Amino acid sequence: LGLNLSSVYDSLIDILNNSDNDDVRVSLIKAFGFAGDDSRALDCMINLLTSENEEMRIASADALGNIRTKKAIEEMAGILLDNHKPIESRILITGALAKTGSREAVEPLINVLGSDSNDLQIAAHDALIEITKQSNGKAKYFWQEWWDRNKVKTREQWLEDIVDKLEEGFKKLKVENDLLKEEIVRQTINTLKTSKEKDDIRPFIDALKSEYQAVRIYAAGELANHKEPEVVKIFVDLISDDDTEMRVLAVNVLGKIGGVSELKDLISALQDNETKVRESAAMSLGKLGKKEAVFDLLSALSDLANSVVCAAAEALGELRADQAVEPLINLFSNKDPKVRESAIVALGKFQDNRAIDPLINSLKDKDERVRWYAADTLGKTGTKKAVLPLIALLSDESARVRESTAAALGLIGDESAVGPLIKLLKDVDNRVAEKAADMLLSIECESFVLLDSIVNAFYAEEDHKRAKEILKKQIKDYEGLPEYDHALWQSKKRLAKLYFSDNDCQKATLLYEELVMHFDDNMEIKHELIVCLKEAKQYDKLLSFLSLWIESSLADNHLWWPEIYEIIEGLFKEDSFGKVRTLIDDFEKKNPHLGGPELKSRFYDLRKKSMAAMSPQGEGS
Structure with missing residues (x-):
């Protein structure tokens, strides 16, 4: 349809006239996109107004509204005034005429205000309002008087019509021009893709001079895979390109393939007029990992655009420069939660004790993500000072905050978190409960009793897999210690029964062979050993x-x-x-x-x- 081939168009008209598949016909009607002077499908659309398929009738009427030729309006007016036509079709025609916005439709619409059908009267009235922008009355005489006064167009009104027509033609030309540009871009990119010399970068360098932005961006993206000095120089030059998107691309690429010699160019991009360029420059300086950029990134923390401040903060986190700690802590009081979040994420990479108290205070921040990342960062520090505040945060209303807090307590590994984490196994959010379970596995408990409490909790949740892990840890860590001999035998018995219930007879047998020698009067153990040996x-x-x-x-x-x-x-x-x-x-x-x-x-x-x-x-x- 976009290529406007008459043979294709005629074939589609034939489908509209003759196809038995209503869904296909409706789809074609919607896809045609009739131009204002296109009446080739006029007869077809009018015929379909009487279709038994309601969706077909509606689609046809909508399409007719796009055909604004004199002939089309006359045809539609004829249907509107024909009392032998179905009321449903005539009502749909009122909507189509309203869509044309044509003054030629006014008189026929006024005529049907006297129809016996109340629905048709209402539809005609609504159409008149749409065309004339008048809404002072419903009576036929009101509209007739108005039309008698206004049917002779003024010079200004005619000029308005001409301007509308010109604007419509301009829009059509613009659409055609855009389609042509898209085709040129597509063909150019395809040519670059199918270039025989895969290692030859010259075609991509030449393509950077294209007048089409999409071609330039594609070429630059391909050049980004090369690190030759010539290519690096090209991206340095692109930092001063007139096109914002090209400048953004240039600083992003230099963050990947640049070196110390390109630092000054990326630093200069921190002063770019466009926020997106400054933001990308800050991120690229962080990726380069050169501490020579610290001073300029600290200055960027005062940028008027918060997205740039966020990027600069995260870049300073990548560089881990000591002089950035206090400025980043100062951002904790910024009004923008995204800035506070970025500062917290950055400090998480420092492991600096100066940030501990501010981070603990941030656990009470009103923003969910700030609390989330504050907990995450405290976990990475491993500080015991954060344990109690983090335990308190396990009751946070946000599931993601509770999940992050559980992870943080697991990383710190303090035994005092075991009880609260056990309670979290019953959290209404599955991800939170799963994270709590994982963290209970990771905490290095020195207390046999505490390990027992974890096993009991996993038993209660029917989490046999994790219960087995803790039992194996108990047996491994306490084997050979006389004071734990009785308790260890109980752990072995529980582990054997778990293996047995999970049909892992091979592992269960190894334990049962020990257990029957120790518990020589335990008939249950003997029977389960018999089952396992038979199975094997x-x-x-x-x-x-x-x-x-x-x-x-x-x-x-x-x-x-x-x-x-x-x-x-x-x-x-x-x-x-x-x-x-x-x-x-x-x-x-x-x-x-x-x-x-x-x-x-x-x-x-x-x-x-x-x-x-x-x-x-x-x-x-």
């Missing part, structure tokens, strides 16, 4: 444990014989007949009862079948 198919090891338990508890060993039989029966099913016979023989020597009359009979039966299977006759049968 470690039947030999399981049989050795079962044998041991039978020997050590002759009075109450009925629980283990069914387990033994189940394992031996499984071996029989796997055709391990020799092993079945040997195991039954061994167990019978240790305990002739073999678990009682019933099981003994079943054991004998298995042994008999195994022996039969092993005999030559059994093998041949």
Whole structure:
């Protein structure tokens, strides 16, 4: 459509007339963007006014309002005055006529003020107001009298119409010119992209002289990937370019590829008339990391534009110059919260004790982000002095402040934060609760009891993963200390059960093998070890444990014989007949009862079948 090709236009008109897809037709109507003198689709739009699709009718009427030719207005007036046409179509036509703003529509609209349809009368009245800018009456006689007085246009009114027409033509030419420029820019950039000599920077240097800003910016962006002295010199020169965007780009690039020799040029850009250039220059000086720029950046803290002050503050933070600490602290009282925030972020990179008290005071700032970054910065300092104020901030109304505060307490690592962080596990905000949990893992607790309280908290939240981490830490840190022997066994038991509940039988087995030796009367541990060994198919090891338990508890060993039989029966099913016979023989020597009359009979039966299977006759049968 933008290329105005008649063949394309005709094809689209054909679709509007003949397509069965209403959605497509509505989309095309909206996409046409009819010009004021374009009536090629006039008949099509008028026909669609009677469509059964409401959206189609509305779109058609809206499009007709863009066609302001005499013929179009006459056609629409004819429909408006035709009593045989549907009321809905005539009402839509009133809106289209109003959109044209044409005086030629006034008389037909006045005529339908006497219509039997109240809705049509109202629509015609609204259209008259839109065209004439008169709103003093609703009666037909009022409008007729007004029209009789005004239908003969004055010279000034005709001149106004001519001016409107000229302005409309100018807008059309401007659109066409803009489209042409866009095409030139697109083609030029494509040519640069497809250049055969990828390392040849000459085409990009030449493109910097283009009259089109987009071409210049693209070329400069490509040159930014090169660090040759010639390229650096080009960007130095661009700092004084007439185009603001080019100057911004130049200082940004010099912050990446420049060196000490370009400092003076970037410093000079701190005096640029445009705020964005000064802001970018300050940021680039911070990236260069040269302390020779400190004095000028300190001066930039007095810039009238707060965005420049913010950039200068953050740049000073990158440079970590001692003389910047006090000026940055002074910014804590600035009225702009963004300035206060930037100063706090900058001081977070200094680790300077002079900032501790001002930062603690900033925890009470009325701005959420200032409190957030003050907490974050205090965490990075690691100062114990901030622990109590930070604990108080855990009840802040802002979830992000609570999250940042939890992180800060974790970084400081003081044990007094454990209790408050445990309470934060129930925070309504999931991110806050997650951060509190992570920080509880990071704090190096020296108290076994405190670690226990963290484990209990994770248990309560069903956070098995983190509970296991703390339990492993307990066992590692306190193993071998006699005074913690009893408590450690309890921790091992809890850890084993967590592994067991998470179906991690391999890790659970290692612990259970220790635990059954220590808690030799704990049936639950024994049963869970049996499950784990079965899961791992470690039947030999399981049989050795079962044998041991039978020997050590002759009075109450009925629980283990069914387990033994189940394992031996499984071996029989796997055709391990020799092993079945040997195991039954061994167990019978240790305990002739073999678990009682019933099981003994079943054991004998298995042994008999195994022996039969092993005999030559059994093998041949």
